[in-house]
Amino acid sequence: MSTKVALVTGASRGIGAAIAIDLAKKGYDVAVNYAGNKERAEAVVKEIEAIGQEAIAIGANVSDESAVGDMVKQVVKTFGSLDCLVNNAGITRDNLMMRMKTEEFDEVIDTNLKGVFVCMKAVTRQMMKQRSGKIINMSSVVGLGGNPGQINYVASKSGVIGMTKTAAKELAPRNINVNAVAPGFIVTDMTDALDEKLKSSLLESIPLNRLGSAEDVAKTVSFLASDDANYLTGQVIQVDGGMVM
Amino acid sequence: MAETFDRVKKIVIDRLDVEEDKVTKEASFKDDLEADSLDVVELVMELEDEFDMEIADEEAEKIQTVGDAVDYINSQA
Numbered sequence: 001m002s003t004k005v006a007l008v009t010g011a012s013r014g015i016g017a018a019i020a021i022d023l024a025k026k027g028y029d030v031a032v033n034y035a036g037n038k039e040r041a042e043a044v045v046k047e048i049e050a051i052g053q054e055a056i057a058i059g060a061n062v063s064d065e066s067a068v069g070d071m072v073k074q075v076v077k078t079f080g081s082l083d084c085l086v087n088n089a090g091i092t093r094d095n096l097m098m099r100m101k102t103e104e105f106d107e108v109i110d111t112n113l114k115g116v117f118v119c120m121k122a123v124t125r126q127m128m129k130q131r132s133g134k135i136i137n138m139s140s141v142v143g144l145g146g147n148p149g150q151i152n153y154v155a156s157k158s159g160v161i162g163m164t165k166t167a168a169k170e171l172a173p174r175n176i177n178v179n180a181v182a183p184g185f186i187v188t189d190m191t192d193a194l195d196e197k198l199k200s201s202l203l204e205s206i207p208l209n210r211l212g213s214a215e216d217v218a219k220t221v222s223f224l225a226s227d228d229a230n231y232l233t234g235q236v237i238q239v240d241g242g243m244v245m
Numbered sequence: 246m247a248e249t250f251d252r253v254k255k256i257v258i259d260r261l262d263v264e265e266d267k268v269t270k271e272a273s274f275k276d277d278l279e280a281d282s283l284d285v286v287e288l289v290m291e292l293e294d295e296f297d298m299e300i301a302d303e304e305a306e307k308i309q310t311v312g313d314a315v316d317y318i319n320s321q322a
Contacts, residue, residue, distance in 0.1 A: 129290070
């Protein structure tokens, strides 16, 4: 059997890097997409190669359709197939609704929502041909429960859930599974930037009484990518220590 | 150009799993050959590969019958 191939967007750091590395541990060759930080993406590539899998770093803004098209072509050309897409790339521009500029709203929607659409669309052709594929979209528990100061981010993450279900229905006849993962409060650069008060109040709301790690999320993604999840599609799996039930 | 028709016909038979004699130039993919919208998208993708061309979405939407596909391909040749 040939090695399976995964493309992980926003994989130069945080949850994306953990996903890329965990997939490599599970035997995938991995394309590590990054938007700006080539150095860190190359470091993730090195780490994957040390595990014994092949990897390449590809720079592309996920909301740029032609760049994403080129990226997918490069993945297929390099590795010969594309079995798994993980739409992880995401940004925040937090602000209270009353103070939020429409530019801040648009930027987040562009990357987090349109980016997922563009990337799903771009891999569909290859996966339809293969008659198999796994697409995993990163949502967030705030997409389910809302969160003050993040109306743009919440809109994008709720939107991802709707797109996940729609893509799951459209692609099911071609044996392509589409699921979403909704992480809770995970320790990353993105959550480090959150206000201390908000952090401690969030911790109180987590039944398992700890913050999640990027690896907690990565392992769920690896499961959804695997053959063990072949009968699972259109679902939102929360990895949040019980935060939202 | 009979050759184009034959190549298109082969792909249609293969992809949609239909009898050869049903694949006429007049046959509509959706009405006569029982293709759903995803089948048609996929068929267009295969035609692009077979004839080494890119068919724009606006053009692809106009392709309803086997003859439409053949005519479009010939017009680009």
